[in-house]
Amino acid sequence: RLADLQGLKRGRLRIAMVTTAKYLIPRLLGEFCARHPGIEAELTVTNREKLLARLAANEDDLVILGKPPGGLDVVATPIADNPLVVLARHDHPLAGQKAIPPARIAEEPFILRERGSGTRRAAERFFAAQGCTLKVRMELGSNEAIKQAIAGGLGLSVLSRHTLALEGEAGLIQPLDVAGFPLQSQWYVAYPAGKHLSAVASAFIDHLLASQGHTAVNFPE
Ligand code: PGA
CATH class of the missing domain: 3.40.190.10 (Periplasmic binding protein-like II)
Incomplete structure (x- = not known):
């Protein structure tokens, strides 16, 4: 849609993420911003508990965190492994x-x-x-x-x-090679249920999903 395309020419994207995700997400954001130079991104890095509070208060366009708790009314999609x-x-x-x-x-x-x-x-x-x-x-x-x-x-x-x-x-x-490790977890991109996502935020989710696998760090087994 024309409105969506215009929305991607300029716009702001506010993302908050857990500290572990700062090793991956800025690179994906870099690719995204290179493709859409008019977008201004603002990143916040904090821990899970603080992020859940930001999510509950709807302070960001998107948050990136480990699996959100079941009781929270959010839309959450897995985007990458976090061993x-x-x-x-x-x-x-x-x-x-x-x-x-x-x-x-x-x-x-x-x-x-x-x-x-x-x-x-x-x-x-x-x-x-x-x-x-x-x-x-x-x-x-x-x-x-x-x-x-x-x-x-x-x-x-x-x-x-x-x-x-x-x-x-x-x-x-x-x-170290410890029995039971790596602990398997995943990052999710999440936002409050019912939130109206901006065109930029939706496009960034698409970019995260399209990047799944091939941009993640590959670990030798
Ligand atoms: P954190 O990250 O330890 O910064 O809260 C949590 C996570 O990766 O789920």
């Missing part, structure tokens, strides 16, 4: 071992994300279900700060595999 892995410094004694039992991980000093983080929630749930209590040495509100702490020898952590997107898996910090 969570146990990360260690490359010279950690457990590096290179196969099928490490989760109980062994629980003996090591552990670095947790802040309260309200979906990554933290997934990690805590997994170890609790295994009957393990993590030895939490530190809480940090940033994936990048946690990577630096791991590199500094402060402990292990569970983070999205996408946090290694730029440095790869053969760098200073590496995933």
Whole structure:
């Protein structure tokens, strides 16, 4: 429709995303903006709990997060895999071992994300279900700060595999082969049910869906 095409010439797109998605979404947004140069994008990066509050208050055009809770009245479509892995410094004694039992991980000093983080929630749930209590040495509100702490020898952590997107898996910090990992999760693009989406927002959802698979980071098995 003409109105839609005009809408794509100019317009604003407000997206809020969980911290794990910032390793993927800006690249997809870059492609989208290159194709539609008149679009001005505004990105907010925060954790799951804060994002759910923004979603409930309808503060953004679109939000990108892990599976939204069942009780929330939202339209949510899966867009990409977000595997969570146990990360260690490359010279950690457990590096290179196969099928490490989760109980062994629980003996090591552990670095947790802040309260309200979906990554933290997934990690805590997994170890609790295994009957393990993590030895939490530190809480940090940033994936990048946690990577630096791991590199500094402060402990292990569970983070999205996408946090290694730029440095790869053969760098200073590496995933361990832990039984039950990677924890499988997915990102969804979501908005409140009944919301009228702008032409730009709909076009960006189409772009995310068209990019599924081939733009996601490919991980060696
Ligand atoms: P978060 O990300 O840890 O920044 O809340 C959650 C997610 O990827 O689902």
